[in-house]
Amino acid sequence: MTSAISVGQPVFTRVVEGFGTVTITPVDPAADSALIHSWVTQERARFWGMGEASRELVQEIYEDVDRRTTHHAFLVSRDGEQVALFQTYDCAEDRVSECYEVQPGDVGMHLLIGPDEGDPQPGFSANLLEVFFSFVFSDPATRRVVAEPDALNTKAIARLERTGFVLGPQVVLPEIDLPEVYLPAKPAQLAFLSAPGAAPTAG
Numbered sequence: 378m379t380s381a382i383s384v385g386q387p388v389f390t391r392v393v394e395g396f397g398t399v400t401i402t403p404v405d406p407a408a409d410s411a412l413i414h415s416w417v418t419q420e421r422a423r424f425w426g427m428g429e430a431s432r433e434l435v436q437e438i439y440e441d442v443d444r445r446t447t448h449h450a451f452l453v454s455r456d457g458e459q460v461a462l463f464q465t466y467d468c469a470e471d472r473v474s475e476c477y478e479v480q481p482g483d484v485g486m487h488l489l490i491g492p493d494e495g496d497p498q499p500g501f502s503a504n505l506l507e508v509f510f511s512f513v514f515s516d517p518a519t520r521r522v523v524a525e526p527d528a529l530n531t532k533a534i535a536r537l538e539r540t541g542f543v544l545g546p547q548v549v550l551p552e553i554d555l556p557e558v559y560l561p562a563k564p565a566q567l568a569f570l571s572a573p574g575a576a577p578t579a580g
Contacts, residue, residue, distance in 0.1 A: 386402065386403070387400050387401065387402045388401055388402065388403065388451070388512070389401040389508075389511075389512040389515065391508045391511055391512075393504050393507070393508065396455070396500070396504045397455045397456040398455070398456055399453060399454070399455050399504070399505065399508040400453070400454045400455075400457075401451045401452075401453050401463065401508070401509075401512055402451060402452050402453075402454065403443075403449065403450065403451055403452075404439050404442070404443070404450040404451060404452055404462075406436050406437075406439035406440045406442075406443055407436060409439070409452055410432055410433075410435045410436035410439060411432055412452075412459060413435050413439065413452075413462060414430065414431075414432040414435040416462060416489060416491055416492065417430065417435065417462075417489065418430065419492060421492065422489055424526065424527040424529070424530045424533070425489055426560070426561070426563070442464070447466060447467040447470035447471070448464070448465070448466040448467070448470075448471070449464065449465050449466070450462065450463075450464045451463045451464070451465075453505060453508075453509075455505075459491065460490065460491045460505070461488065461489065461490045461491055461505055462487075462488070462489040462491070463486070463487070463488055463489075463509055464486070464487040464488075465484055465485065465486055465487075465513060466484070466485040466486075466487075467483075467484065467485070468483040468484065468485045468523050469483070471485055472550050472551050472553055472560070473485060473523065473525055473548075473550060473565075473567075475550075475551055476525075476548035476549070476550060476551075476565075476567070477545065477546070477548065477567060477580055478580065480520065480521060480578075481520065482518055482519055482520025482521060482572075483520065483521050483522075483523050484513055484516075484519045484521070484522055484523065485522075485523045485524070485525065486509070486513070486522050486523065486524050487524075488506075488509070490502060490505065502536060503539075503540070506536075506540050510522065510540075510570065514572050514573065519572060520571070520572050520575060521569055521570065521571050521572060521575070521578065522542075522569070522570040523567065523568070523569055524537055524542060524567070524568045524569075524570075525548075525550065525563075525565040525566065525567055525568070526565065526566055526568070527563060527564065527565060527566075528547050528564040528565055528566045529564070530566075534566050534568070537568045537570075538568075540570070541570055541577075542568040542569060542570045543568065543569050543570070543571075543577045543578070543579040544566065544567070544568050544579060545566075545567035545568060545569055545579040545580045546567055546580065547564065547565065547566050547567070548564075548565055548567060549562055549563070549564050549565070550562060550563040550564075550565050567579075567580070
């Protein structure tokens, strides 16, 4: 993904018939940390790994992401309502690179859909994912999306498979202990989605 991203300015908009207008906007750590904190500390988001984080820590984490040119965080809105947190990263510059052979054009992805408001809507996640992939693959340098959900997160893994991802090996992402960020070791299921027209690969 390109590093030329301005906080607060939408980078992608797609009108999905029967669903609404989906907009992808870079996270503003100061303005958005309260909303993100309210999402990541819920039990339903336990696999995000931030259940005990304070709002201040959430802001610090996304300030660190904002400083990087290899990692990006976005809030996703549907008809003006924020509904998901979406992150992308250069796999070659991430801990996942220690777990598989990174190929040129590999872009990693994290996704957290916000809490449901009202009755469940059939196709909600599928429509959002379709827009996400349109955005990621709009960069011609992106050849493959790599996901690494927690190996115990069977719901997320099943969703990826339904979307067309090819499952790769289960791995253990190594611990990262730096002054600006701490990530514990994580058992993960690698999954791969090739760019449209490319042959599917897994690893």
